[in-house]
Amino acid sequence: MALLKETRAPEPTPAQVEAESARLADKGLAALGWRDEDLERAARLTWKINHLKKATRAIVPAHVYQRAEILLGVADFTGDSYKLAKLCAQSDAKRIVFCGVRFMAETAKVLNPDKEVLLPAPEAGCSLSESITAADVRGLRRKHPGAPVATYINTSAAVKAESDVIVTSANAPKILRKLFETNPKVIFTPDAMMGRNLAKELGRTLGSELVVWDGSCIVHENFDAASVEFYRKMYPGVKILAHFECSPALVGAVDFIGGTGDMMRWVGEHKAPSYMLITECGLGDLARTSFPEKVFVPMCRLCPYMKATDLSRVLRALERPAASQRIDVPAAVAQRARRPIERMFELAEDSSPA
Ligand code: SF4
Numbered sequence: 001m002a003l004l005k006e007t008r009a010p011e012p013t014p015a016q017v018e019a020e021s022a023r024l025a026d027k028g029l030a031a032l033g034w035r036d037e038d039l040e041r042a043a044r045l046t047w048k049i050n051h052l053k054k055a056t057r058a059i060v061p062a063h064v065y066q067r068a069e070i071l072l073g074v075a076d077f078t079g080d081s082y083k084l085a086k087l088c089a090q091s092d093a094k095r096i097v098f099c100g101v102r103f104m105a106e107t108a109k110v111l112n113p114d115k116e117v118l119l120p121a122p123e124a125g126c127s128l129s130e131s132i133t134a135a136d137v138r139g140l141r142r143k144h145p146g147a148p149v150a151t152y153i154n155t156s157a158a159v160k161a162e163s164d165v166i167v168t169s170a171n172a173p174k175i176l177r178k179l180f181e182t183n184p185k186v187i188f189t190p191d192a193m194m195g196r197n198l199a200k201e202l203g204r205t206l207g208s209e210l211v212v213w214d215g216s217c218i219v220h221e222n223f224d225a226a227s228v229e230f231y232r233k234m235y236p237g238v239k240i241l242a243h244f245e246c247s248p249a250l251v252g253a254v255d256f257i258g259g260t261g262d263m264m265r266w267v268g269e270h271k272a273p274s275y276m277l278i279t280e281c282g283l284g285d286l287a288r289t290s291f292p293e294k295v296f297v298p299m300c301r302l303c304p305y306m307k308a309t310d311l312s313r314v315l316r317a318l319e320r321p322a323a324s325q326r327i328d329v330p331a332a333v334a335q336r337a338r339r340p341i342e343r344m345f346e347l348a349e350d351s352s353p354a
Pocket residue numbers: 065101125126127128129154217218219220280303304305306
């Protein structure tokens with residue numbers, strides 16, 4: 001596929017920088033504590049990025065764990081892996097500048113083979129995604145013949161290509177329930193914590209009924225269940241929400257578990273004196289700007305992979321993308337990876353009883 005030409009953004013005038021700084025402040029960066037000089041510095045970049053997006057028919061999807069200036073300043077849409085994958089597939093943009101990590105950009109490429117997909121931070125991997133290979137999945141199939149493989153979306157295109165269906169933290173229980181209707185045994189990869197949570201939620205025995213791979217997320221594996229009681233005493237009435245990738249002990253101690261989209265919805269639908277979101281810190285920033293009337297108690301960890309993307313790298317990807325920023329998935333792999341992703345879309349939206 002022909003690559004788009006190098007395109008430089010013009011320099012914004014002082015009046016344009018001032019207007020863009022005010023826009024960023026209003027979008028929520030001022031509420032997050034950004035000072036005027038920081039807003040101005042960001043505005044010079046966001047103005048150019050937004051200008052180039054229009055000029056090159058590019059879109060910027062951003063995962064909710066991205067930096068606040070990306071989520072609020074340049075993203076065309078924000079969300080969890082599922083929402084981003086769906087919206088990228090529906091887009092008619094010529095190029096996708098994916099603010100997230102490599103497996104997400106690969107998913108976008110699999111669903112949009114004719115578009116140029118760029119990952120501003122090429123080294124942005126994921127400990128979960130890197131915990132399993134395509135050969136590992138083939139090994140699991142040999143060991144458990146006939147068992148379908150449900151794979152978390154946080155995996156490479158090569159691993160997806162070896163799987164029967166992809167799941168996210170939001171739809172994994174529903175999809176696995178459907179698989180168990182016709183299969184006595186299901187393989188779930190690669191998140192061990194989520195696998196244990198799923199086994200508990202579905203009432204299935206680990207190992208014999210639900211076979212789980214031993215991968216982990218370096219962000220969610222480190223939250224301590226014991227601290228939940230401490231925070232409940234410190235902040236009476238606090239509602240504590242945790243991501244499905246946290247440990248079963250922690251998940252058992254909180255008020256709600258789910259994916260990031262579910263957590264945001266739950267906060268919007270409930271009234272409480274305060275909320276604690278146990279996940280990556282980006283979700284807290286988004287929640288504070290989406291629900292300025294609500295109080296959020298900090299309890300989060302940064303994902304180094306997610307935070308590798310910044311505005312200057314997004315601009316670089318739009319102006320003169322480096323070879324390392326371009327995402328390519330071999331056609332044969334992309335073709336095989338597409339089917340289990342589409343199967344997820346079908347099963348996640350199927351409203352027949354699970
Ligand atoms: S938060 Fe965890 S699962 Fe998400 S990208 Fe970072 S390491 Fe991977």
